[in-house]
Amino acid sequence: MWDYSETVKEHFYNPRNAGAVENANATGDVGSLSCGDALRLTLKVNPETEVIEDAGFQTFGCGSAIASSSALTEIIKGMTLEEALKVSNQDIADYLEGLPPEKMHCSVMGREALQAAVANYRGEEWCDDHEEGALVCKCFAVDAVLIEETIRANQLKTVEDVANYTKAGGGCASCHEGIEEILAKVLAESGETFDPHAVPLAAMDTTPQTLVAGTKGLTNLQRIKRIERVIDSIRPQLQMDRGDAELVDVIGDTVYLKMTGACSGCQMAAMTLSGIQQRITEDLGQFIRVLPETELKKLQAGG
Amino acid sequence: MMKGISLGGIYLDNNATTMVDPAVVECMLPYFTEQFGNPSSMHAFGNKVGHAIKQARKQVQQLLGAEHDSEIIFTSCGTESDSTAIISALKAQPERNEIITTVVEHPAVLSLCENLEKDGYKVHYLKVDEKGRLDLDEYRKLLSDKVAVVSVMWANNESGTLFPVVEMAELANAAGIMFHTDAVQAVGKIPMDLKNTKIDMLSLSGHKLHAPKGIGVLYLRRGVRFRPLLRGGHQERGRRAGTENTASIVALGKAAEMAQEHLAYENTQVAALRDRLEQGIMNVVPHAFVTGDPSNRLPNTCNIAFEFVEGEAILMLLNKQGIAASSGSACTSGSLEPSHVMRAMGIPYTAAHGSIRLSLSRYNTLEEVENVIAAVPPIIAQLRKLSPYWGENGPVTEPEKMFAPAYA
Numbered sequence A: 001m002w003d004y005s006e007t008v009k010e011h012f013y014n015p016r017n018a019g020a021v022e023n024a025n026a027t028g029d030v031g032s033l034s035c036g037d038a039l040r041l042t043l044k045v046n047p048e049t050e051v052i053e054d055a056g057f058q059t060f061g062c063g064s065a066i067a068s069s070s071a072l073t074e075i076i077k078g079m080t081l082e083e084a085l086k087v088s089n090q091d092i093a094d095y096l097e098g099l100p101p102e103k104m105h106c107s108v109m110g111r112e113a114l115q116a117a118v119a120n121y122r123g124e125e126w127c128d129d130h131e132e133g134a135l136v137c138k139c140f141a142v143d144a145v146l147i148e149e150t151i152r153a154n155q156l157k158t159v160e161d162v163a164n165y166t167k168a169g170g171g172c173a174s175c176h177e178g179i180e181e182i183l184a185k186v187l188a189e190s191g192e193t194f195d196p197h198a199v200p201l202a203a204m205d206t207t208p209q210t211l212v213a214g215t216k217g218l219t220n221l222q223r224i225k226r227i228e229r230v231i232d233s234i235r236p237q238l239q240m241d242r243g244d245a246e247l248v249d250v251i252g253d254t255v256y257l258k259m260t261g262a263c264s265g266c267q268m269a270a271m272t273l274s275g276i277q278q279r280i281t282e283d284l285g286q287f288i289r290v291l292p293e294t295e296l297k298k299l300q301a302g303g
Numbered sequence B: 001m002m003k004g005i006s007l008g009g010i011y012l013d014n015n016a017t018t019m020v021d022p023a024v025v026e027c028m029l030p031y032f033t034e035q036f037g038n039p040s041s042m043h044a045f046g047n048k049v050g051h052a053i054k055q056a057r058k059q060v061q062q063l064l065g066a067e068h069d070s071e072i073i074f075t076s077c078g079t080e081s082d083s084t085a086i087i088s089a090l091k092a093q094p095e096r097n098e099i100i101t102t103v104v105e106h107p108a109v110l111s112l113c114e115n116l117e118k119d120g121y122k123v124h125y126l127k128v129d130e131k132g133r134l135d136l137d138e139y140r141k142l143l144s145d146k147v148a149v150v151s152v153m154w155a156n157n158e159s160g161t162l163f164p165v166v167e168m169a170e171l172a173n174a175a176g177i178m179f180h181t182d183a184v185q186a187v188g189k190i191p192m193d194l195k196n197t198k199i200d201m202l203s204l205s206g207h208k209l210h211a212p213k214g215i216g217v218l219y220l221r222r223g224v225r226f227r228p229l230l231r232g233g234h235q236e237r238g239r240r241a242g243t244e245n246t247a248s249i250v251a252l253g254k255a256a257e258m259a260q261e262h263l264a265y266e267n268t269q270v271a272a273l274r275d276r277l278e279q280g281i282m283n284v285v286p287h288a289f290v291t292g293d294p295s296n297r298l299p300n301t302c303n304i305a306f307e308f309v310e311g312e313a314i315l316m317l318l319n320k321q322g323i324a325a326s327s328g329s330a331c332t333s334g335s336l337e338p339s340h341v342m343r344a345m346g347i348p349y350t351a352a353h354g355s356i357r358l359s360l361s362r363y364n365t366l367e368e369v370e371n372v373i374a375a376v377p378p379i380i381a382q383l384r385k386l387s388p389y390w391g392e393n394g395p396v397t398e399p400e401k402m403f404a405p406a407y408a
Helices: A006-013 A063-076 A081-085 A089-095 A101-121 A144-154 A159-166 A176-189 A201-205 A208-213 A220-240 A269-284 A293-302 B022-031 B044-064 B078-092 B107-118 B136-142 B165-174 B246-261 B263-284 B311-320 B340-344 B366-386
Strands: A026-032 A037-045 A052-060 A135-137 A243-251 A254-261 A289-292 B072-075 B098-102 B122-126 B147-151 B178-182 B201-205 B216-220 B288-290 B301-306 B355-359
Touching: A006 A063, A006 B311, A026 A101, A037 A063, A037 A101, A052 A063, A052 B366, A063 A089, A063 A101, A063 B311, A081 A101, A089 A101, A135 A144, A135 A176, A144 A159, A144 A176, A144 A269, A159 A176, A159 A269, A220 A243, A220 A254, A220 A269, A243 A269, A243 A293, A254 A269, A254 A293, A269 A289, A289 A293, B022 B246, B044 B072, B044 B201, B044 B246, B072 B078, B078 B107, B078 B147, B078 B178, B078 B201, B078 B216, B098 B107, B107 B122, B122 B136, B136 B165, B147 B165, B165 B178, B246 B263, B263 B288, B263 B301, B263 B355, B263 B366, B311 B355, B311 B366
Parallel strands: A254 A289, B098 B122, B098 B147, B147 B178, B178 B201
Antiparallel strands: A026 A037, A037 A052, A243 A254, B072 B216, B201 B216, B288 B301, B301 B355
């Protein structure tokens, strides 16, 4: 049995706003029967103020899919569309006092239904290239598709690389066999074979040449300022996608970022983070790990 | 009979595991304390334990209808028995590198076979039809001197469908091929007489027949070439090293004896309860169907697919009322695909995600069955009301068209 929070159970047993809203002027459909979960969100939006006056859901899915749908409608009722679009899947999960890693996709589905409904209201075409694979890393809820794409995009060669770029395998290490299999499969596409003794990219990045040109002799403050400069140079791109990133803290070689707007909770957030990580690593000539702010909170809670 | 054992709810998930019979618990307890000796030891502490194991071996032999008690090898679980049997067949016959199995096996066999493929073995997966039945012609064509072992389950854990393993073992034997069956769901539920079959190896698991978890058996016909998985001490005549799990072996012996005593009850009374349960639900709930082969299945199992609802949601609402069952839905396992057994039978996604397995035991009562019959229909109706695929009085016409997601 899943370890569902009391709030998840409560929203499943007594779902709020179940059913379609009458006279709805926005509808968002996501999921399908084959996936095992599908959600239709209907909204009644005030055309003058763009305030969501009513929201209803119809969901085919498991306990957490129904609870996530219920939570979403509760969160967004009374918000303007702009405010509602800022609701991330993490917000939905937080509202429910957490979801098991295997079930985080239920909250993602809620957020996507919302985006689809808003696009429908505005007469826009909403499409998402979201593709989900089987869950590989249970510690950090990373699926096979994300791992595959990250390996391809960054020419990763080792399990350590995969952990650095996606976090998959960075926890209990039980999924390393699965990650090795994915590496072997992706490397085979380009005629390479997986070598368990290959040198990780991170280790190669810290070759003496790049280090000399890099951070040597920098004070901690100078280092943080350089990190900030790199982030500032990336922000315009993020803002174009209606997202943003903000430096929260630097502890040792780990940089904690707050991803906001469209970036937060986005399936591609981990990819974005790994892109930023690469830029900072290149600039400083030293391997830097970039993690979302939520990891810092976990660290503080744990310590 | 067997009433009055309160489990604090209605337990209809006996294919997952069973309650250890109180009589079984009672007979195993002394082997933790006063009879703690190692059966290999040369003193009185171990001597009695050795006798108890011998008796347990005979009790299991009886239930299986094996010719010799030395054909019974105690293991730690069904999975270990499956792995031992298949890997032994491959190791003993290095000149043969093919395996025949089915697409609906338990992961204990399926996952092992998939892994053996990586090591270069060729695995043939027999398909099933819409009722979960095998095509014996397809099977016959695959039998060749390249095949090291056939491994086919006796009864399917999800649908309860029985495979004709006795006949399949004859065919394998005639072709000179070893035959293994994973009988974890079948032992204790249907009669067996292995001495009059050509089955070479059989796996069973204690906790499916009211013995504790952590004990299993590999039946190995005398004379079948064998290579142990665990080597070490001389336990189990050197075929499975490791100090015996004495208390659990004694318990399994007792459970086997009790299973044999109740075999007729299982096939009449338990089967009648199952039929009543199934009919009671099917009479009331529309857009539901029984999966598998109802004319040829375990007496205790029924599997119903409810269209347009998701299994985990059904289980949670059942659980709220104290009713325990299981589902082939993807969500219950955390995977993306619904049960491989349901998919192999071609059950459409509209129903595969909503398949519910109800598996009974001799401890279930008619009263419990009636309670479940009353509980299920409102749960299905409640979830359908939430479903975007369900209209006022039935499924929306052409659900795939009516529900048009931006991605799928």
